[in-house]
Amino acid sequence: MRTAVITLAAGRHRHLALQQAGLAAGSRTPDQYIVVAMNDAGLRSVLAERRPAATIVNCPVRDGALPLARARNLGAAHALEHGAELLVFLDVDCVPGERLLDRYAQVARDPAHRRSLLCGTVAYLPPPPPAGYRLTDLPTLAGPHPARPAPAPDETHQGTDHTLFWSLSFALNADTWHAVGGFSEEYEGYGGEDTDYGQRARAAGVPLAWVGGAPAFHQHHPVSSPPVGHLDDILRNAEIFHRRWNWWPMADWLDAFADRGLIRWNRSSTRWERTPPTKADATTRDPRLHRT
8 A cells, every 4th residue: 555654843853753764664664754944944954864755744733833733634635635545643742663654554545444534553652861762772761652552563453533633653545634634723732633533534424444563653842740831732732632422621731720720610601711810910910020
């Protein structure tokens, strides 16, 4: 199958370089390697003169919120226009295992899973040593994430819970992509668009298939838990999701924001909203009190 690997990037250049090296070291290299640049002019120098050769697709950013859904759709459209039969999406932080592309292609050809959303395992790596990660060491550094199924290397398990879908590593053939209809571009910024995609797949009658032997290794980077820096994106996207599917996604994050007093549940409007700042907050934030 003519295979395209699609990744989105806005920074994380070291992570992207190791992903490209992982693709080059695999038992199968992609026919297309498409990197969607979200206002990242420096990507070309990172990817140039390395294998596999990368095609950069530009995705402008409006209002500062990363358009993750639109960027994935642009990457898929480019791949399909150039003859891709199998789309493999990898997060920029994810390094593919040696047989990831082989296993995705093998399962995609299986009549039992031809119309499925294929999900490989993802292992979260510890911080790298000073010299950086070595590709050969990655399988020994961490096991698959415990919150997702992890079939044996030669097994594939049918999944029934579409809420477990995530976009770090997944694959599907061209017909399945068209059946689901791509990612909803109503979402912008961080959170919710991949949970929505799982529900779109469920509504389209597209099952999940958990693929053993197709590991990806998520490179370590600092995170904020809950992701307070993305609070406004999460609130907006959670409300879009609730309107579409009638339940609230990212519930742990919303509860954590509420516990910190950052948001509150409005009973009259039955929605989450930002907590109004107190007088103390306003005083603390008054720039006139911080002049030197």
